[in-house]
Amino acid sequence: MSKHRQRSAQLFALIAMASFGMLFGTFLLSFLLAEARNAVWPPIGVQPINSVYAIFATGIIAASSLLYWNAETSLYAGNAKNARWSTLGAWLLAWAFIASQYVTLGGLWAQGQSLSSDIYSGSVHVLIGLHVIHLVGGLGGLTYVLAKLFFSPNTLSQTAAQIVGWFWHFLGALWVLIFLVMVL
Numbered sequence: 001m002s003k004h005r006q007r008s009a010q011l012f013a014l015i016a017m018a019s020f021g022m023l024f025g026t027f028l029l030s031f032l033l034a035e036a037r038n039a040v041w042p043p044i045g046v047q048p049i050n051s052v053y054a055i056f057a058t059g060i061i062a063a064s065s066l067l068y069w070n071a072e073t074s075l076y077a078g079n080a081k082n083a084r085w086s087t088l089g090a091w092l093l094a095w096a097f098i099a100s101q102y103v104t105l106g107g108l109w110a111q112g113q114s115l116s117s118d119i120y121s122g123s124v125h126v127l128i129g130l131h132v133i134h135l136v137g138g139l140g141g142l143t144y145v146l147a148k149l150f151f152s153p154n155t156l157s158q159t160a161a162q163i164v165g166w167f168w169h170f171l172g173a174l175w176v177l178i179f180l181v182m183v184l
Helices: 004-037 050-075 080-110 118-153 158-184
Strands: none
Touching: 004 118, 004 158, 050 080, 050 118, 050 158, 080 118, 118 158
16 A cells, blocks of 8 residues: 555544544533533433443453554564454454443333433433444454454555554543443
């Protein structure tokens, strides 16, 4: 890949992440404003999300991000075998994180809280749903890197692995912010 194409791909990724950040920032600000306008939050009769699940999910996505960071470091050091297994671990933990989000939403659904129930439940559904949609995109990137590492490691560009890493770490940091706003 030429230097021009690498820089273009990197710039595109940064612009995309900035726009995603603005999207999530808007929803997080709306959540905070709704909380500030209500004397009791979540509203009376509405159960908050299970903080134990949220803490567990945060640990899962943090571990996934750390594993992918290890994969990137290994890749740059020329250790494709370690990069392969670390990426696989990050990929598996990504699926575990998505499952944990389903469990969190399932807890809300079991209590009769849906997207249209109230402002709190709707906000939680939107934030988690949007994050999961972006995670699916990140999983696509992880799957690409994983396939390259397992089947043709010599054809994986470091720029592609780097951009996938940027996005994956961005999603992890974004979840921490969502967690802080929703749970604390």
